[in-house]
Amino acid sequence: MARSFRILPRDARSLARTLAAVAMATGFAAGNADAAASGAFLPHQALYELNLLKSRGSNSINSARGRILYNFTGSACEGYTSEFRQVSEMNSGEGKVTLSDLRSTSWEDGDGKSYRFKIDSRMNDTDSNPVDGIAERTGDHITVKLKQPQTRTFTLDGSTVFPTEQIQRIIAAAKEGKSLLELTVYDGSDNGEKVFNTLSVIGQPIPGDRTIALPDPSTQNDVMKSMTRWPVTVSYYDHDAKPAGGEQTPVYAMSFELFENGVSRALVLDYNDFVISGALGKFDVKDSKPCK
Numbered sequence: 377m378a379r380s381f382r383i384l385p386r387d388a389r390s391l392a393r394t395l396a397a398v399a400m401a402t403g404f405a406a407g408n409a410d411a412a413a414s415g416a417f418l419p420h421q422a423l424y425e426l427n428l429l430k431s432r433g434s435n436s437i438n439s440a441r442g443r444i445l446y447n448f449t450g451s452a453c454e455g456y457t458s459e460f461r462q463v464s465e466m467n468s469g470e471g472k473v474t475l476s477d478l479r480s481t482s483w484e485d486g487d488g489k490s491y492r493f494k495i496d497s498r499m500n501d502t503d504s505n506p507v508d509g510i511a512e513r514t515g516d517h518i519t520v521k522l523k524q525p526q527t528r529t530f531t532l533d534g535s536t537v538f539p540t541e542q543i544q545r546i547i548a549a550a551k552e553g554k555s556l557l558e559l560t561v562y563d564g565s566d567n568g569e570k571v572f573n574t575l576s577v578i579g580q581p582i583p584g585d586r587t588i589a590l591p592d593p594s595t596q597n598d599v600m601k602s603m604t605r606w607p608v609t610v611s612y613y614d615h616d617a618k619p620a621g622g623e624q625t626p627v628y629a630m631s632f633e634l635f636e637n638g639v640s641r642a643l644v645l646d647y648n649d650f651v652i653s654g655a656l657g658k659f660d661v662k663d664s665k666p667c668k
Contacts, residue, residue, distance in 0.1 A: 417456065417540075417638050419449040419662035426464060429644065429651040437650045440466040442476075444654070452486035453667035456540050475500055482563070488541040489513045493564035507568045511538070522568045532571060536560045542574070547638060550578045550606045560615065571615035572627070579607035582633070593659035594639050605635040 428440040442464020450456040462478045482493040495507040509522040511532070518532040537545065542561050549557040557576040584602040588595050595601075611626035628647045632640040643654035 417448075417451075419447075419664050421448075421658075421660045421662065422446045422656060423658035424643070424654045425657045426462075426652055426654050429653040431650040432648075436469070438467045438469045440464065440650070440652060443657075449662065450483075450486075451664065451667050454665075455483055455485045455490075457481070457483045482539070484538050484540045488538055491538040491562075491564070495564060507564055507566075509564055509568050511562060511564070518562070520562075520564075520568070525567055528568075530569070532562055533560065536562050536571065539563045543634075543638060546576050546578070546608060546610075546634065547636065549576070550581070550608070550634065551636065554578060561612075573613040573615050575611045575613070575626075577609045577611075581606055590642070592641055592656040594635075594641055594656055597659075597661075600635065600637075600639065603635045603637055603639075605633045605641075608632055608634045608640075 422445075424444040424446070426440065426442040426444065428437060431437040442462060444460055444462040446458065446460040448456065448458050459481045460479075463476070465473060465475050467473045477498045478496070480493070480495045482491065484491045489512065491511045493507070493509060493511075497505050506524045507522075508524040509520060511518050511520045513534065516534040518534060518536055520530055520532060522528045537559055539561065542559055545559060546557060555578050557578065559574050559576070561572050561574050562570075582605045584600075584604055609629055609631040611629040613624050613626050617624060625648070628645060631642075631644040631646070633642045634640050641656060645652040645654065
């Protein structure tokens with residue numbers, strides 16, 4: 377991710393899933409040529425500006441705005457830690473303005489064997505909705521232990537991946553020239569029990585010397601100027617939902633341009649009834665400690 381602007385109340389927890397995915401998709405930036413060449417994910421901080429791109433369907437939205445502040449630290453040997461906070465406002469007309477505040481912290485083992493997460497969301501003056509748990513891969517299954525919203529232990533299929541590994545696999549598929557990638561993803565969102573089936577559609581590579589119409593702080597980095605990138609759209613489907621008439625509609629879809637070193641730009645979040653754009657407003661690479 378894998379990241380508030382307000383969506384309809386019934387979708388509040390699904391927003392956490394999206395934000396986490398956005399965080400992971402945008403959160404890995406190489407800060408020097410050596411790191412880029414090795415495919416390392418380096419620590420950084422990013423600020424994203426969210427705005428309403430379009431509104432459609434019965435649940436029309438007049439305006440939406442917000443910000444995500446994201447911090448990423450760690451390495452393949454010590455694991456990856458991501459922290460982000462999103463505060464946003466959405467106006468659905470007739471004076472109906474909703475403020476939301478989402479905070480998330482997660483840690484993922486570099487080999488994708490363990491994943492810890494805490495997610496807390498608030499809307500207007502309502503009580504917080506915390507989710508706290510850990511997922512560990514053992515043999516052919518994953519064991520999830522939740523502390524909140526209620527104590528519970530359950531298992532997931534071992535083929536399920538966590539957010540960082542999801543992005544790693546998309547990059548690997550793009551480099552291999554694949555146009556489609558199906559993955560089952562878990563990140564602890566919703567009530568800590570939600571699992572998503574995802575379909576990633578990967579477009580043709582865009583060479584690094586091609587002109588960027590709308591540059592941002594990431595593309596202005598000297599390292600990024602030589603990087604190949606791919607247009608990617610990831611659709612998220614409810615793992616437990618039964619398709620109606622043999623076809624299932626995604627809960628939401630996320631589009632972005634994914635650079636070969638893991639950096640993403642030009643984000644678009646499609647929630648069916650409305651679409652949100654996420655522009656990178658600030659980008660700073662932090663110091664990192666290489667694996668020994």
